[in-house]
Amino acid sequence: MIALTGIGPVTPIGIGKDHFWNNVISGYSCMKKSTRFLSSQEFYCCEISRFNVDEHLQDSRFRRAADISKYALVATQLAIHDANIKEWHGENTALVMGITNGPLNYTQEFHTAFVKEGIDGISPSLFSESVLNAPASNIAISSIIRGPVQTLLGGTTGSLKAIIFAFQMLSTGIVDRAIVASSEELNELSLFYYSRFGYTMLSEGSGAICIEKVKGLEEPSPYCYLSGMASHCNPSNPKDAFYTAVQQSLKMADLELKDIDFIMSDSSLPAVRKHYQNIIPSGCIIPLTGNAFCVNAMWHIVLASLSIKYRTIPVSIRTDTMKISDNISHIMICSAEEKGAAAAVILSKCL
């Protein structure tokens, strides 16, 4: 059995599982006018304000890292701590990171220095921290992870794909433990760009989970286990991609759609929502946390783990009024992109 043993949320509504959970329960939303970017245009977004990495991380080597790395470092540390790991075997641990936009602020700073001051104006660290695998590399260095360390790029499905990849490494015996993380940072260029396509409420932060091979119920008991998962891509028919991912994940978990107690989805595609709307109770965290691309699904994973543990689905994330089972056993987290990529992961209660 591959179980989820630790979680680490770094979100605009709370850092750490208790802070995050309490604010979700109370329905707190942090949407406000952006104060970070000196732009002529007003943006409303969810920022992680007053974030001081030193409050969360003792290692001072990463003070100059990009925000995306700092969020990921803290989330990973929280997840590892939460998993209560007694012996750390870095060689048998993998790290898989899901990313959509990457370290855009440093990339932008690099370009600005380059255009305005030329080659002599560039700081080498701006380049090395702009590389897409910099967050994963920083985590590996900080947590001494010496197994496979991978950065997977994708849209909103990126973090679910990262979980699927980590699961495969565990199930084929490549490693005994995996950290899966996802991280994004707010950036002025992306706020401008995505606002043109109607994306509002952009957000930032990170989420990390620890998944391990377990033989049975161990102390402390895992949050849940990963029972089914699949991803698919079909650009000519995004609805089919979603349907295939859902069906394959159900098949792997040996479940039917009706067995799913709750669906957490970040997809706004009507064709996708139609698939489960009014059939399975559903919800989404974006109205509270904002949209942080592939991190959304990781926050859903964290929230689903807590929902299974506390046997309740927070009302604040509900998108319908359907009755929810008193005994929450299976939660499906899914994501579908307009361009035809889709992924689904099923978390199930440990029996």
Add this chain to the structure above:
Amino acid sequence: MKKRVVVTGIGIISAHGIGKESNWTKIISGISSIGEIISFDSSKYRGKYGGEAKEFHTTSIHNLKEKRLDRASHLLIHATREAFFDAQISDTVKNIPILLSLGTTLGGMLSGEMFHKEAIEKGLDRARHSLVSDYYAHCQAINLFRELELKGDFSVFSNACASGANAVGYAFSSIRNNKYDAAICGGYDTMSEFTFAGFNSLMAVTPSICRPFDKKRDGLILGEGAGILILEELEHALKRRTQIYGEITGYGESSDAYHITSPEPSGRIASVAIKKAWSDAGNPVIDYINAHGTGTKYNDLMETNAIVTALGNGARKIPVSSIKPMIGHLLGGAGAVEAIISLLSIMYKTLPPNINYNTPDPECDLHIVTKAARHNIKTALSNSFGFGGSNASIIIREYP
């Protein structure tokens, strides 16, 4: 039961040209395709040279509606078409679920560069937002899916210079573990001024020539291109009666957890990747090592240590070469292109030369191949190491 994984198609674009024949011919001739950069003004940099794919401009687009695609998408689509043609893949085969596993460091950075420049010079509201649509590094994979009307799934790895090898390794593992019957895998990257300036700022680029493992080595040369392999489960390939170039038998990876840009000097952690790949393949006799061999002081020393640590003192007798002095360092494309060259070296039983090697370095006491030579290569090892300490090794052997 683990399935056997064979290579049935190859697509390659590099500074040496387009296609496996032209690339292989120039590789064994020991010709360098490195020259002064023409796509931007490199005169202000410490290093002025690079391996641009000058013969490649754009590819024909049939299904994508976008008015503008990044050069990265063009490189990727063209190399994949070539690999499909090489593997005699018809529409019938394209209709089966296929895994697309790609590695890139930069994605569509040329578009990103233009967008950033326009945003800085003209303001964000006047910068062309159409440039962003192919900037993000997963967009090229989706473009390929749409252009070739594929269905299945894609994974895009960005682990710096190990990305291409990681992508090949993931495709190999997926077929071997019976997840897919066929996969398109490989890597690509373009010559962008962002990367060029970045590597220059790190003083990693040589002002003269790239000479891996040479005592006078002083840096790398950047290149661009794409390498695509079609991998199939053996029975699947046999049923199609298509040609089989070789077999991938082992893959291993590790992470230094040491430094964001410097490799762990002892090579101990990198040796774990080699050992894992070697053990995965059943510890065969290695006849040739296609080295990562960037030509930087630290990489080549670390790689020497890693090879010897993993394979023992006998490793010093194994022929080793790096093709980077001829075509440059293709970053995300390097691992895939070098796996292809390793495969071709097995097929043609010829060792590719490590050009520009004149002064042996006692610290890099490997058997460096200075001139192309006939050699009975049955099994080759291809190494890739990247920023952040990503290490990946692939073992390829002849078929049958």
